[in-house]
Amino acid sequence: xxxxxxxxxxxxxxxxxxxxxxxxxxxxxxxxxxxxxxxxxxxxxxxxxxxxxxxxxxxxxxxxxxxxxxxxxxxxxxxxxxxxxxxxxxxxxxxxxxxxxxxxxxxxxxxxxxxxxxxxxxxxxxxxxxxxxxxxxxxxxxxxxxxxxxxxxxxxxxxxxxxxxxxxxxxxxxxxxxxxxxxxxxxxxxxxxxxxxxxxxxxxxxxxxxxxxxxxxxxxxxx
Amino acid sequence: xxxxxxxxxxxxxxxxxxxxxxxxxxxxxxxxxxxxxxxxxxxxxxxxxxxxxxxxxxxxxxxxxxxxxxxxxxxxxxxxxxxxxxxxxxxxxxxxxxxxxxxxxxxxxxxxxxxxxxxxxxxxxxxxxxxxxxxxxxxxxxxxxxxxxxxxxxxxxxxxxxxxxxxxxxxxxxxxxxxxxxxxxxxxxxxxxxxxxxxxxxxxxxxxxxxxxxxxxxxxxxxxxxxxxxxxxxxxxxxxxxxxxxxxxxxxxxxxxxxxxxxxxxxxxxxxxxxxxxxxxxxxxxxxxxxxxxxxxxxxxxxxxxxxxxx
Numbered sequence: 001x002x003x004x005x006x007x008x009x010x011x012x013x014x015x016x017x018x019x020x021x022x023x024x025x026x027x028x029x030x031x032x033x034x035x036x037x038x039x040x041x042x043x044x045x046x047x048x049x050x051x052x053x054x055x056x057x058x059x060x061x062x063x064x065x066x067x068x069x070x071x072x073x074x075x076x077x078x079x080x081x082x083x084x085x086x087x088x089x090x091x092x093x094x095x096x097x098x099x100x101x102x103x104x105x106x107x108x109x110x111x112x113x114x115x116x117x118x119x120x121x122x123x124x125x126x127x128x129x130x131x132x133x134x135x136x137x138x139x140x141x142x143x144x145x146x147x148x149x150x151x152x153x154x155x156x157x158x159x160x161x162x163x164x165x166x167x168x169x170x171x172x173x174x175x176x177x178x179x180x181x182x183x184x185x186x187x188x189x190x191x192x193x194x195x196x197x198x199x200x201x202x203x204x205x206x207x208x209x210x211x212x213x214x215x216x217x218x219x220x221x222x223x
Numbered sequence: 224x225x226x227x228x229x230x231x232x233x234x235x236x237x238x239x240x241x242x243x244x245x246x247x248x249x250x251x252x253x254x255x256x257x258x259x260x261x262x263x264x265x266x267x268x269x270x271x272x273x274x275x276x277x278x279x280x281x282x283x284x285x286x287x288x289x290x291x292x293x294x295x296x297x298x299x300x301x302x303x304x305x306x307x308x309x310x311x312x313x314x315x316x317x318x319x320x321x322x323x324x325x326x327x328x329x330x331x332x333x334x335x336x337x338x339x340x341x342x343x344x345x346x347x348x349x350x351x352x353x354x355x356x357x358x359x360x361x362x363x364x365x366x367x368x369x370x371x372x373x374x375x376x377x378x379x380x381x382x383x384x385x386x387x388x389x390x391x392x393x394x395x396x397x398x399x400x401x402x403x404x405x406x407x408x409x410x411x412x413x414x415x416x417x418x419x420x421x422x423x424x425x426x427x428x429x430x431x432x433x434x435x436x437x438x439x440x441x442x443x444x445x446x447x448x449x450x451x452x453x454x455x456x457x458x459x460x461x462x463x464x465x466x467x468x469x470x471x472x473x474x475x476x477x478x479x480x481x482x483x484x485x486x487x488x489x490x491x492x493x494x495x496x497x498x499x500x501x502x503x504x505x506x507x508x509x510x511x512x513x514x515x516x517x518x519x520x521x522x523x524x525x526x527x528x529x530x531x532x533x534x
Contacts, residue, residue: 162394
């Protein structure tokens with residue numbers, strides 16, 4: 001899932017400074033899964049914001065709504081009634097949702113309420129971890145199902161750097177597994193360690209952001 | 224070993240001498256005098272001197288510029304290049320420029336991550352964007368292409384080759400230990416001519432690691448120079464054992480330092496013993512000497528270990 005977290009409350013308050021009526025919009029997909037922008041978080045944040053503005057002596061009206069998917073036009077359209085009479089939108093979706101709102105309601109300022117940072121899996125309750133870097137050139141078939149692009153701090157492609165700790169963790173964070181240590185363990189489990197001995201040449205990053213913003217045209221779907 | 228580049232380090236190794244390298248870290252400012260002061264402290268004790276590339280992700284005078292200052296002072300530099308800060312375009316451009324300035328040795332490294340950097344003492348730049356367009360193995364192959372094929376990574380020809388004597392690092396005792404020899408093999412396959420290792424204190428385990436790479440035939444193709452750090456206190460050894468990944472310090476050595484009446488003297492004894500011990504290990508072709516933030520002690524170490532005069 002796309003992983004997001006709330007921005008600090010004072011940053012959100014600063015963005016909304018001077019607004020009288022704000023529509024706070026959640027999204028029931030990824031950001032709900034990572035407990036940042038689903039209905040529960042929308043309904044938790046609304047009173048916190050009201051309180052913060054009351055304490056500033058600038059009472060504000062917060063209207064709430066959580067869409068099924070903030071990145072799909074048909075769901076965004078559901079806001080057309082609710083957006084009337086508000087003077088700003090606050091989105092708890094990832095950047096895709098924020099931009100969808102801004103595009104649909106260009107006359108209204110739209111603010112992000114979350115920071116979006118990674119493509120993650122929920123490892124267990126309350127723990128999310130990177131799994132994909134959207135690099136555009138998947139190597140998982142050669143790395144025993146562990147992604148070194150997303151999970152190695154240096155995106156190393158030919159094995160671990162010298163920073164693997166004694167307990168198999170990464171030198172930059174003692175709670176982070178050295179993904180190359182995991183790759184080697186799984187390769188050994190399968191008796192295929194020697195397959196990791198092949199030098200992997202420089203990668204083409206051109207199918208990721210580095211090749212320019214993505215815009216894909218699938219003619220077969222455009223009939 | 225046939226020489227490809229003609230650097231002093233390459234010639235010393237090719238002639239079968241036991242090679243010595245040391246390290247000169249560039250200053251955190253622009254003053255060339257700071258480099259020259261270090262140069263004075265270590266002149267004549269090594270065949271080539273590593274010039275670090277923003278080690279611990281702290282901004283310092285560029286490795287290329289400081290390497291050139293060494294060269295002008297009569298020391299042969301080993302310019303270090305890390306993958307953290309530059310993409311393949313900038314790296315190759317810098318390599319061509321470095322060669323034009325007379326630099327002939329280059330050590331390819333992943334580089335310390337900017338988040339783990341600054342050694343806990345300085346702020347560093349933890350908010351910096353890192354690059355890692357290529358990794359250290361791929362950087363080795365880029366250098367080989369510039370030298371052996373006069374070709375850039377993208378395939379374009381260059382008007383004349385840029386031959387460097389190509390170096391790599393090796394952490395023989397880091398986990399996953401079994402893979403470390405395989406990874407060294409990749410570095411050799413990618414183009415490494417010489418290898419400097421993470422500091423060695425555990426002779427039996429390093430001997431075992433060397434046995435593996437000898438069995439793989441790697442030592443026929445690459446000169447391995449184990450890293451030797453001059454210990455100055457038991458605390459320093461304890462710290463390295465606990466906090467520097469890939470460095471194992473046997474408890475007996477720590478005890479020996481902590482019960483020594485003169486730890487500084489004991490440190491010299493230990494370092495000299497380590498040098499003598501690694502020298503006996505098949506496949507070892509030299510040593511890489513370090514005295515963290517005490518380079519002025521290196522001449523005494525080189526002298527006492529019988530490494531002087533240099534060829």
